[in-house]
Amino acid sequence: xxxxVLDAKGLNCPLPIIKTKKMLKDVPxxxxxxxxxxxxxxxxxxxxxCRTTGNEIVEQxxxxxxxxxxxxxxx
Numbered sequence: 001x002x003x004x005v006l007d008a009k010g011l012n013c014p015l016p017i018i019k020t021k022k023m024l025k026d027v028p029x030x031x032x033x034x035x036x037x038x039x040x041x042x043x044x045x046x047x048x049x050c051r052t053t054g055n056e057i058v059e060q061x062x063x064x065x066x067x068x069x070x071x072x073x074x075x
Contacts, residue, residue, distance in 0.1 A: 002032040002033060002034030002070050003027060003028075003031040003032050003033065004023065004026070004027055004031075004032075004033050004034070005033070005034045005035075005036070006019060006020060006023050006033060006034070006035045006036070007036050008020070008035055008036060008037045008038075008039075008042075009036050009037060009038045009066060010038055011037070011038075011039065012039050012041075013039055013041050013042070013045055014045070016035065016037045016039060016042050016045065016046075017042075017045050017046070017049050020033065020035050020046075020049070020071070021049070021053075024055065024071070024073050027073045028073070029073055029074065029075055030072065030073065031072070031073055032058065032070050032071060032072050032073070033070070033071050033073065034068065034069070034070050034071075035068070035069045035070075035071065036066055036067070036068055037066070037067045037069070038065050038066055038067070039067075040067075042067050042069070043060075043067060046060075046069050046071070050071060053074070054074040054075070055071050055072065055073055055074050056071065056072045056074065057069055057070070057071055058070050058071070058072050
């Protein structure tokens with residue numbers, strides 16, 4: 001279970017990433033943020049976002065049209 005949840009369903013690129021970046025500021029280092037998105041491009045977007053920011057995707061799944069990402073905040 002993630003420490004915080006961000007519902008970004010219905011938002012298109014780049015809004016899920018922008019909202020995630022903003023919300024991660026409220027997540028303590030080492031804690032997790034669960035993001036729910038419906039934009040198919042979010043899979044590649046979150047992979048690139050985490051690669052460039054140093055955050056880690058610890059879980060990723062898809063349930064129908066909803067993509068779920070659990071991101072652990074790095075420093």
